[in-house]
Amino acid sequence: MGNLDKVMTSVEETINGSLLLLATAVLFVNVILRYVFHNSTTWAEEAIRYSIVWVTFFGGSMCARNKMHVGIDIFVQMAPPLIRKILMILAQLSAAFFTAMITYFGWVSTHLVIESAQKSPAMMMPIWIVYIAMPLGSALMTIRFLAAAYAILKDKTFGVEMVEKNGSVDISRL
Structure with missing residues (x-):
């Protein structure tokens, strides 16, 4: 599991970092171009929007990891x-189930877009390239949530304890 985690982390960080940059x-x-030369590109806003879609789904996996x-x-x-x-395991399994459903329906949506051969309006790139971020990112999140549930089950450290031994709640961790 350690090698898979390293590969997944590397892929997530590379994709997110590159796309944000x-x-x-x-x-x-x-x-x-717009304010100095009074002319701008027609494709820039579309490219930024699509890169943010990818960053959102792969960032979700990074959030699940952390x-x-x-x-x-x-x-x-x-x-x-x-x-x-038990509650922590159930929460992780519920999140894994939800992201697995997003993965499945994301694949269905992506397949429909591939069959229809849609292209983006400004860049004229195949729109499935944008759509495939949903099932890929959701699949990574599913793996992360399942790994977290397994770690909790095996009593590995998980999360931060907010309730002190004496029963008081550490408000700074809320």
């Missing part, structure tokens, strides 16, 4: 250890 550069050049997805866990933190463990 590219989007920033394209936006900067387009602003310069346990940064939004969750309300004050009741989980205050529960007895066995109940806490």
Whole structure:
């Protein structure tokens, strides 16, 4: 599992970093063209929008890896250890199920777009390149959530404890 994690992390970080850098550069050049030369490209906004779609789905996987997805866990933190463990596993499995559904329906949508041979309006690139970010990113999130559930099941460290031994809640961690 360690090698798969390293490969996935490398892919996620490379794609997100490259696309964010590219989007920033394209936006900067387009602003310069617009305000200095009074002329801008027709494809820049579309390219930035599509790169942000990719960053969103692959960033979701990075958030799942770093346990940064939004969750309300004050009741989980205050529960007895066995109940806490069960609730945390259920939360991870629920998230994995949800992202697995997004993966499936993302593949269905991507397949329909491939069959219809749609192209983007400004760049004229196959639009399936944008659509495929959904199933790929969601599949990575599913793997991350399943790995987190397995880690909790095997009693590996997970998350940050907000409830102190004396029962008080550390507000700074909320």
